[in-house]
Amino acid sequence: MTTSIVPKSGAISRGYNFASTWEQNAPLTEQQQAAISALARSVAERPFPPGLSQEVSGKDGNNVTVSADDSAVESGAIDAVLVNTHQFYKWFSDLESAMKSETEEKYNLYVKTLVERVQICDGILNQVDKTLNLFDELQMLNQTVATKTKTLHDACDRLLLEKQRLIDFAEALRSKLNFFDELENISTNFYSSNMNIGSSEFLPLLKRLDDCISYVEGNPQYAESGVYLVKFRQLQSRALGMIRSHVFSVLKGASSQVQSAIRGSGSSKSAVSEGVEASIIYVRFKAAASELKPVLEEIESRSSRKEYFQILTECHRLYCEQRLSLIKGIVQHRVTEFAKKEVLPSLTRSGCAYLMQVCQLEHQLFDHFFPSSSKDVSSLAPLIDPVCTFLYDTLRPKLIHEASLDALCELVDILKVEVLGEQLSRRGESLARLRPTLQRILADIHERLTFCARTHVRDQISNYRPSEEDLDYPARLESSVETTSDSAVDNNSDMFKSWYPPLEKTVSCLSKLYHCLEPAVFTGLAQEAVEFCLISVQSASKIVAKRSSPMDGQLFLIKHLLILREQITPFDIEFSVTHKELDFSHLLEHLRRILRGQASLFDWSRSASLARTFSPRVLESQIDAKKELEKSLKATCEEFIMSVTKQVVDPMLSFVTKVTAVRVALSSGRQDQKVDSVLAKPLKNQAFATPEKVAELIQKVGVVIQQDLPTVMKKMKLYLQNPSTRMILFKPIKTNIVEAHSQLQSLIKSDYSEEEIKNIGMVSIQDLQAQLDDLL
Incomplete structure (x- = not known):
């Protein structure tokens, strides 16, 4: 078998590298590998060609006949009769050589084809490399042209911007110069003989002038x-x-x-x-x-x-x-x-x-x-x-x-x-x-x-000079009551008639001024008016006491002070003022010391300066007319209560005082072992405290309660029309009377027998209280 050497080229190398990379990056799964193995086993069991027949006889293997059909003969197959093993091996070797030759031829043809295609691919690749080199050169030329074009565009843009900047600068300069150039135009128009206020050009020209002035004022850095x-x-x-x-x-x-x-x-x-x-x-x-x-x-x-x-x-x-x-x-x-x-x-x-x-x-x-x-x-x-x-x-x-x-x-x-x-x-x-x-x-x-x-x-209150009629009390009150009962006269005017004139003038004056003057001014006037009214009423009460009776003077003063207090209550002010006065008394003493040589006028070594030495002192004093009114009213009411109490129960008070004195003297005498025989006698055996004297005393007080006290109450009703006021004033009087009777009863019960007490005829406290309540 002849082995052809496949020429190596760049295309084959790249293909091999691609296959290796593919195998590494895309490995087959186990299922795919099992399928490939199955295919490999199927191919390994290759059958005999279709025209070949095989016979085997005997167990010894000596008679083996192999024949080929017509198709095998036509295709150049060897038609032979195999007798022994040696022939078979020879035939098999020839057949194997033929098969190898046939197979190598097919592969050689395939290799030749691949070599041609690789050469073609190498040529194409060389052409592509040349094309790529030309493309790179073209790309570099394009980049050079683009760079030059961009530079040109940037230069044009800069020129345009510079042109626009120069145009804007020229326009700005022209707009600024317009304000200065307007001087001649405005001057010509204003100094024209046809220029007047009614002209349609006057106001626009005036506005342009104002704009020019504003601009020039805002830009003082410009020349001229x-x-x-x-x-x-x-x-x-x-x-x-x-x-x-x-x-x-x-x-x-x-x-x-x-x-x-x-x-x-x-x-x-x-x-x-x-x-x-x-x-x-x-x-x-x-x-x-x-x-x-x-x-x-x-x-x-x-x-x-x-x-x-x-x-x-x-x-x-x-x-x-x-x-x-x-x-x-x-x-x-x-x-x-x-x-x-x-x-x-x-x-x-x-x-x-x-x-x-x-x-x-x-x-x-x-x-x-x-x-x-x-x-x-x-x-x-x-x-x-x-x-x-x-x-x-x-x-x-x-x-x-x-x-x-x-x-x-x-x-x-x-x-x-x-x-x-x-x-x-x-x-x-x-x-x-x-x-x-x-x-x-x-x-x-x-x-x-x-x-x-x-x-x-000053004239009507402070310096008022009363007439005989003004101080005719209680006659004025009695006539006022008769007038009220006989005719339907206005209550206010009739009430004013019974007042002492300075009181009426004070109330009337303050009522008129309250809403007419400032609060600070009214406060000063009100304090002054109330103060002078109080003094005037007090002076009048003394005259009434002399002309009529002390009780009339007291009730007169109580009546008018109550009215004055009631009438000034609605005024929402303080009736107090602060008076400031300059006091120079210390200055006189200092001058005396200087004249005696005890001090020097030019001695500045002392802590007090000359200015402070000769400066007056400011003394402040606060006067509250309302408090003075309350104080005077309280004192007058207490005086009236004590005077009525003394008028009614004075014998009892004197008796209790004597008894107290005797007992004190008796107790002190016993301590000194010197007791007068007169004082040592029992109380009922004393000359001033016999049952007959005590009975006479009680009878005398009873007569005063029955006869004189109603007269007092009648006079109180005449001066004080308000029942609540009379009750408030009479309550301490009643308490004092009851207290005096209680003290006397205590003395009688301790020192007198039952029969003597019965003969004295002392009134019970309950009956006395009921009798006093009936007077109201």
């Missing part, structure tokens, strides 16, 4: 910006001067037209009827607003700038001057007419109503000229303040001469409640400028009211 700014401001001043002259001309013309209309109506300047006033002074004057409105609105829109704010303020002043020249005579005449016909309260009410009407109309007219500035009421001050001064100058002389507290309180009510509280608040900002004048008038009224109130307290 200061020079341009001065020139621009000169043009602006000229323009604003033209506006001022135009506004003044229009307002002056409107004023002249109104004055001509007033003269044409046949009315004097100071005596125009209300209908003519409204139609001429207000309606006709509104026509000027339409002519000035564009210019004034432009000025108001730029009022945040200093120059325009100044020209706007100047326009406000010109407007107020022209309006004041028209209405001041009319307002002054109208207020004067009110003053001639009406008293002070009605004059105040009418004058304020008229001023509110004028102020509201003026505010509405001002709103036509200056819609954006009308919210600032201070702009109308040059007009409204002089007009309001006419009313103030008219009212002030009358206020100075007004001395009636009722009239002054009515004026406070008119201004504080009606005008400031209701009308001004309801009409809003249009009347806000009237408020300072009205508050000034109200302050003058408060000042005058305070002065009159102090004068009233």
Whole structure:
């Protein structure tokens, strides 16, 4: 068998490597390997060719015949008869050689085919390698071209950006230079003979001028910006001067037209009827607003700038001057007419109503000229303040001469409640400028009211000189009771008739002033009035005590102090004030020491300086009129209770006191072994404590309880109409009376026999309490 050497090539090598890699990366499964093994076994058992027959005879193997059919002969098979083993082996060798030759031929042909194909693949691979090399060269050339193209594009983009930057810079430079270039254009237009406020070019040109000024002001770093700014401001001043002259001309013309209309109506300047006033002074004057409105609105829109704010303020002043020249005579005449016909309260009410009407109309007219500035009421001050001064100058002389507290309180009510509280608040900002004048008038009224109130307290309360009738107690109370029972007189007026006049004046004065004065002022007046009233009532009670009886004086004082306390309770204030005084007493002592040579005037070595040495000391003292009132009321009630108690049970109290003294003396005498025979006797054997004396004492007290105590209660009812007050005052009296009887009963039960007690006739405590309760 001839073995052919297969030429090695790159394709075979790559194929082998691929097969090896495939075997490693994709191994066969066990099932696949079993199938391959089965196929291998099947191929190994190769059958004889179809035309070959085989015979075997005998066990010795000597007779073997092998024949071939026709097809085998046609194919070149050996037709032979095999007789022995040697022939068979020879035949088999030849057959095996033929088969090998046939098989090698097939494989050689296959190898040849593979070699040819490998050569073809090698050629293709060489061609591919050449193609790949050419592609790499082409790719490198493409990369070179792309790089050059990108560089060109980037350069173009940079040029475009540079061009756009230069264009923007040129435009910015041109826009900035426009502000400077506008100087010549604006100057030419403003100094033109055809330029006026009514021109359609004036306002746009003024706006352009403002923009140029703002730009130059915001960029002081530019060359010659200061020079341009001065020139621009000169043009602006000229323009604003033209506006001022135009506004003044229009307002002056409107004023002249109104004055001509007033003269044409046949009315004097100071005596125009209300209908003519409204139609001429207000309606006709509104026509000027339409002519000035564009210019004034432009000025108001730029009022945040200093120059325009100044020209706007100047326009406000010109407007107020022209309006004041028209209405001041009319307002002054109208207020004067009110003053001639009406008293002070009605004059105040009418004058304020008229001023509110004028102020509201003026505010509405001002709103036509200056819609954006009308919210600032201070702009109308040059007009409204002089007009309001006419009313103030008219009212002030009358206020100075007004001395009636009722009239002054009515004026406070008119201004504080009606005008400031209701009308001004309801009409809003249009009347806000009237408020300072009205508050000034109200302050003058408060000042005058305070002065009159102090004068009233001094004259009518502190320095009151009572008449005989004023101190005729209890006759005044008795007559008051009779009047009340006989006629249907108003309770309040009848109640006031029974009061001591200073008390009535104090309560009346404080009631009027409570809502009319400031709390701090009212507190001082109230404290002063209550203090003087208390002193006056106390002085009057002493006179009543002398003229009638001490009990009348006490009840008089209790009655009026209770009324005063009740009447001042609703006032939500503190009736205490702090008085400050300067004390120079230490200064006198220091001067004496200097004159004696004990101290030097120029001795600065001491800790106290000269200024402190010669400075006065401030002494503060607090006075609470309400506490003084309570203190005086409490002392008077206690005095009355003790006086009534003493009047009723004084014999019992004296008896108990004597018995106590005897027992004390007896106990002390026994300790000293010196006992008087008189004191040593039993109590009932004492001269002042015999059963007859005790019975007489009890009878005397019983007579007082039955006869005198009802008189006291009747007098209490006369002075104190409130049953609760009488009960509060009588309760400690009753307690004292019962206590005195209880002490006496204890003494009697301890020192007297049953028969003696019965003869004494002591009243039981229960009966005594029932008897006292019946008195109420």
